[in-house]
Amino acid sequence: DLNRKDRRLYDSATAARALTTAEFAELRAAGAVVVDARDPQEFAAGHLRGAVNVPADGRFAEQAGTVLDPADRLVVIAPEQREEEIVTRLARVGFDRAEGYLAAPEAALEALADEVAPAGRVTAAHLRTALTGDHPPLVVDVRTCGEREANGFLPEALHIPLSELPARTGELPTDRPLVLHCAGGHRSSVAASLLRHRGFEDVSDILGGYAAWALTATEPATA
Template sequence: MALLVPVGRQFVALVTAGQPSAPAYFAYDAVLNRKAHGLFDAAGAPRPLSVEEFTRRRTGGAIVLDTRSPQDFATGHLSGSVNVPADGRFAEQAGMVVSPEAEIVVVAPQDREEEIVTRLARIGFDTVGGYLREPETAFLALADDMRQASRLTADELRRLLDGDAPPLVLDVRNTAEREEGFIDGSLHLPLAELARRVDEIPVGRPVVVHCAGGHRSSIAASQLRHRGRTDVSDLLGGYGAWLARTAPADA
């Protein structure tokens, strides 16, 4: 019997089914790799910035990339910061939500600043202007510009969804993850696609972001706030916590 082999678009659809979306920086790196460019020089890497220098670059348009944990970020961060935790698939996820052309100033866990800069350089992001050496001290000087991030439990989200003005639930997991289950009525925009599809999110309505466990949702929620969305929360424990809450008691 002859084996039928799909061709063209059918073949591409078959082999990519369920695969996560490619981060936007892949295309940027593909172009960069065809050009002549110097090697990354760790000795000449960005330096620590004073509060005044940091503020000047931030005011000038630099993106604040806060690489602390979602918990530390939620407790207190600079307004407009984008949270991409250092522990995890940091470089890949940073490449999903930050433009490679943008100047970046880094807030990092103590003594991991140079590591963060190097990991960004490995994906072609060599526009880091510097980093805060002692962020906790700097935050005291910048207290008027500090914010907290809203994080909801599964029970709190359930109550909101049952209320008169339910929020929009935004699922930023990959397609294969969503196929295993999802919150009814949620909008699905994988994290890797969020930057280019953010206009699909209705304005004027609270948004609660979730992923599988609460890591990617902090990234996505911070990006939405960076883009001017003010009423954004993320779900503690992600879909796993939601599933545990809604599972039958005898399951």
Template sequence: MYSTLHDVLLTLPDATKVMPAHGAGSSCGRGLSDELESNIGAQRATNPFAAPMPVAEFVGMVSTGQPSAPPYFQVDAALNLRMRELLDPDEAVVPFTPAEVRAAMAGGAVVVDTRSPEDFATGHLVGAVNVGLDGRFAETAGMVLDHGDEILVLAEPGRHEEAALRLARIGFDSVVGHVAGGRAVLAQLPDLVDSAARLDVAHWDDLADGTVVLDVRNAGEREGDQVIPGAVHIPLAELTRRHDELPSSRPVLVHCAGGWRSSVAASLLRSRGHDRVTDLVGGYDAWAAREVAATR
């Protein structure tokens, strides 16, 4: 990367256009710009990685604070080397009746509940993983689902096809259907419905003794001591393979930055057998604001 940047790209004229390959906020790198177009001159003047420096310093900058790579990255790298049929974006997603939902869940299908964390917490199918469709849905789903999973989508009316399409874009073509009727079906499957506890920061002092605080943010989000003291750090993208590092005998409180990823992580942990899991509404930002208010 150093050689490509310093020995090739930075030798080009300043007016040479630079078109980004990845967007800001993705797991493809740290500190990605949200600019849609730039040029070599602007990058030379403003990009810290373009400043003159020894190779060792560059390597240190690039390898520090990078987000954990979602598991689907490796899967997609392999899929991209194969010939595959084209995706038909108009293919209908099969509706499942309550009886078919029950049978699919009994057969091992994974329910992906695409509603908001607030709606998910009020009631959801047991073992469902909550990945909100209004967030970074596909990337996050690729962090917590296995490529071989049979997926059953639960979405707000009219949004199941969007969910299936976005999953297919990262190589997850195994959406077997959607829960017809969405949340309304929950009343017809009462024995398969559960709710989720969420903690408001105002009740932070009510945490049970021995609670494990789990931080699922990326490493770069924790720089400058922006951490809750004593929190265990397992990035969300690593949680599927590292969840057994958490003690099963103690309650777990999950937090992220703002409260969206924590619902994903908490639902994943419950689906993997952790039965005393709560997540923090508002995440680290809410906790930090509480700490600031307490010092005034």
């Protein structure tokens, strides 16, 4: 649909502008969506509440297109020296409403400390214990059908591929903890951040993904 419309030429020099902490905070308060392109582990250590994690080192364009809305105004937190790259990559797939990127994000996150939170990440061993408790979480598998068939799956898990998650969040309970997993922990961070952005409160993902879960199944028991 975007390709059929007349559009002005994209100017990366003006689009990818550095935002001060005050400008960034004002845009965020006005409804701009924070796209955090840092590594999932760095994102999990501390991120702005409501930010959507789409890591730069991955299938960035595809995943951005999956979890973001082209109608949204965006503000970007990017890995160092990759700010303009991230804004430009967003524009290439139709997300050309990026207002800019946060300059000096480490200092800015310190200044916005009241709005910063860690992301819940659990180990496979912790999840195994939780699933036997009185109030087990709902496990959500965001891998593709082919991955499940080839590598196995948790019988308890609800299968919603990442590509379908934005349209199927209504199938998820809001009164029960959710634990998401993919193959290795990348897509699950994207998916979990999307759910938190949409108002789900108790959302975690599995460190190491299904690969870590399968490994714990083969580890010998310890006394």
